[in-house]
Amino acid sequence: MPSRDPDDAERPVAKDAERPVVEDAERPTSYDSEGPTVHDSERPTAHDAGQPSADDAEGPSGVRGRHRLRVPGDPTRSRWRRPIGTWPAVVLTVGVLVAANVLLAHWDGLLRLVAAVAVSVLLLGVLRWAGGTLADAGLAPGTLGRGARWAAVLAGLVGVVYLAGALLPATRSLFEDRRYDGMTGGELLVRVLVVVPVGTVLVEEIAFRGVLYGLVYRARGTVWATTVSSVLFGLWHVLPSLHLAASKPALTSVFGDSALGSVLAIAGAVLFTAASGVLFCELRRRSGSLLAPMGLHWAVNALGYVVGFLLR
16 A cells, blocks of 8 residues: 655645536536437437528528528418419400400500500419419410411411402492501501401400310310300400491491491301401410411401502
């Protein structure tokens, strides 16, 4: 047994207050006063709990980064990004068309063209909001070539029919229209190349054979899509036909100048355009493209102006 150092008795004993205390944060123990300490590598993450982490959150432009978390049912999420049902989209489309019909009937020139383009874009937006695609509107890129070929052939057929009608004395009077009085060649070109394709064909085909047809077709099929589109297309022409009997001498001789004659002329125009709508829908279905009815629609209207102008 070693002997005791005599100096030990003279060494002062360090008091607890004088002993250096190791801070809790520096102690290499894995336990604290409340239980075992969990290291960072062992902590459960938001991903493990089935929740999106801050790194997984999507930013405003679709880039993942540290943004505020969005979880299902978050009331701050925009409701406009949620698709609406087919029939609410149809009702919204009809409401837009009612307003557009009134405005386009009273606007002319550049204002009418801008409004027609705006309405077309708005209606395609409604279709998109309902979960539709360009294919639902007949505007899928893969069908445009086929649709353009159909449009060219149909326009050529209309030109042949109009030429024959203009050459035959019995049908020549059908092209007479008092609205051509005073029209210049330049005005005719603007009407044929700008007003008809943009102010008439674009908005009407996108509305009736594009958006309406596409929406109803998804829900009820071809028959319903054709019926709804064509009936509404006929009603669309009520306002443009208010002075039809007075403008075309051939119709004036049939219906006269009375109020009853005007009503009959309007009813005839609605029935005729509704039947035309059925034909346009069938062209869209068979060709798979909206360009086919667009081509026929443009040819009927624009070449009609050309023949009427030449025969005035």
